[in-house]
């Protein structure tokens with residue numbers, strides 16, 4: 001499977017790259033009785049990868065149209081969004097500023113080291129200040145108020161972000177190689193689930209929470225679905241529009257938790273299927289499908305599509321492959 005690079009900041013080129021993403025049938029005994037395929041959005045671009053690329057594309061195009069020179073965004077030390085924004089800035093000629101939660105550590109995480117090499121300037125802020133990141137004077141308070149920049153919220157969670165995910169859903173509808181019964185996707189905030197729900201009508205979309213979300217993923221998925229439908233009604237074709245189908249049994253103790261049973265599954269999956277997963281999102285996604293298959297949750301022969309939402313750079317935060 002070859003990785004290509006997004007070389008121009010252009011919606012047609014991006015959509016073409018998205019349409020070329022391969023669907024791969026999983027060969028493995030970890031999913032008894034069901035047929036599992038993976039859409040490899042990790043291959044969209046080695047640095048601007050997975051769902052973060054879709055959340056960025058309309059934000060980037062708008063920033064270019066407005067003549068913005070600097071992209072400002074925020075996240076934690078292992079944020080895939082910060083990483084993707086830094087890479088997009090380097091690729092398409094924007095300066096980037098990352099507002100990072102917490103004190104600057106003596107040694108930066110591998111992810112922040114990458115982002116720094118890609119030219120991102122960091123501002124480390126206290127957790128208390130970070131909590132105010134959606135308030136209007138936040139940028140002034142962290143000292144970047146005078147920079148002429150576009151501010152993308154954490155995780156790319158804005159209307160332009162969810163429009164990109166809506167586009168992903170349209171691409172999936174138009175490119176699936178077989179008739180799937182279900183699409184499964186890993187959920188952090190739930191924006192991706194909400195966006196896919198708004199444009200996929202051929203099969204239900206099922207989310208797997210990777211953290212103890214309380215009701216936040218469900219609320220966000222609904223919120224973004226509703227926000228998008230005001231903006232664009234073309235996706236509201238299906239019955240039960242906006243209904244959120246979620247599993248909260250596989251967060252394995254919380255965000256970033258990687259217990260032995262998940263590690264063992266992850267290793268077995270990669271050995272058998274030959275497809276790399278990240279420990280935070282996609283390993284839990286496939287683990288959930290495997291557990292459900294073993295519990296006899298699916299009727300025999302169910303065809304499941306899992307979305308590979310990227311995040312492979314996050315593997316370096318964990319001990320893998322031993």
Ligand SMILES: *Cc1c(COP(=O)(O)O)cnc(C)c1O
Nearest residue numbers: 080188189190192281309310311
């Ligand atoms: C951010 C991320 C997600 C979660 O997306 P949400 O829209 O926040 O639910 C899933 N997978 C990967 C690899 C991610 O980086």
